[in-house]
Ligand SMILES: Nc1ncnc2c1ncn2[C@@H]1O[C@H](COP(=O)(O)OP(=O)(O)OP(=O)(O)O)[C@@H](O)[C@H]1O
């Protein structure tokens with residue numbers, strides 16, 4: 001099976017390479033794998049995800065995602081690549097002037113789906129994350145946990161090839177967390193979606209096989 | 225977007241459009257006025273012998289028409305009640321009169337030069353010019369025009385700065401949304417679609433407001449103004465084609481403004 005993500009000698013740094021966060025990391029992730037990433041606060045988990053969706057270019061080494069070397073990917077190619085990603089942000093990043101339903105179908109809107117398709121998809125996804133009755137509200141009218149679930153629904157709305165999730169259950173109770181884990185497991189199992197999840201707590205009930213990376217002291221290590 | 229944000233964009237845009245329209249109207253009015261002055265302006269030449277247009281044109285290229293004044297008409301007034309022979313004698317003694325038309329409205333000094341050229345020719349006995357009162361009117365007019373143009377230019381520059389300032393606010397208001405859309409792979413046109421729609425809408429509003437104002441000036445205010453020149457030139461005050469000129473100008477400004485927002489809010493690479 002092919003590697004969806006391949007990092008070799010990867011160094012990620014801020015401030016023009018002077019502040020390195022991750023150094024000389026090597027790992028590869030195959031299609032359909034489920035990966036948990038843990039590590040202390042400030043270790044660089046979000047930074048790694050940023051690099052994976054092309055917002056932060058590698059300082060040295062290579063990072064290949066879906067066959068694209070992110071060091072020298074063109075803007076249109078990156079745009080195209082991103083339409084196959086479902087990104088869940090630690091701070092949600094919802095568009096506050098849009099309704100919850102519209103936020104959820106942003107990837108469908110970008111892909112040019114009709115309003116009807118967007119509408120039905122929005123209802124369906126919001127039901128999955130238990131927010132059906134909030135479809136016409138605005139993000140700032142929701143609780144933190146509810147906003148987080150809108151972000152999850154958005155990431156899943158176009159059946160992405162890769163899901164990059166940054167603390168998707170960070171603000172949720174056990175019940176809501178399990179709803180999210182179920183959704184991700186389903187995507188991984190049924191659609192062969194590759195899932196990378198940054199979390200501080202790997203769920204105790206998890207039915208799929210998974211890999212576990214720890215980011216610590218600028219290195220990325222796999223726990224076996 | 226809030227109403228005030230629209231207003232902060234529409235008002236400077238209107239100021240630019242108003243300036244542009246005032247400029248257009250003034251250009252046209254002045255052109256009309258200059259034409260009137262040129263037609264009104266006359267040089268009267270008195271000569272010993274009949275002269276052709278070509279003769280005058282050889283002397284000065286600004287001369288484009290000559291009208292000979294009927295001498296018989298003059299004599300018939302003078303010679304009322306005297307015999308035909310005597311009348312003929314008067315007619316023969318009478319010089320020839322020519323009314324000379326120029327191709328453009330000229331400075332007083334230019335006119336003076338033409339006058340001297342004509343007078344120095346030995347066929348010509350006398351030269352009279354009429355229209356010096358127009359000249360001072362015209363000078364005042366030109367002066368006001370210059371002041372207005374400077375003012376319009378100044379207003380346009382200030383308005384452009386205001387629009388750019390307003391764009392900063394738009395940028396701030398839209399940056400987050402555009403960046404979120406970008407992380408999901410939205411192309412530039414989709415990211416900035418709202419901005420373009422809003423800006424086009426504002427451009428239309430500004431054009432309509434300015435057009436209405438000038439329609440009002442043309443159809444209501446102008447005829448009651450009692451200003452001779454405005455009443456006479458009412459037709460050129462505002463023309464349908466101006467709406468197009470204003471609209472296109474507004475759109476160009478809007479496109480430049482929006483692009484400045486779109487390109488300065490990329491900021492993806494950290
Ligand atoms: N834009 C930036 N410019 C400079 N330094 C940054 C930037 N973003 C993050 N950092 C630094 O990089 C380090 C790693 O940050 P990162 O957000 O990846 O941590 P994290 O592992 O996600 O932490 P947490 O668990 O708290 O979310 C931190 O020390 C942080 O201060």
Ligand SMILES: [Mg+2]
Pocket residue numbers: 045046047090166
């Ligand atoms: Mg983080």
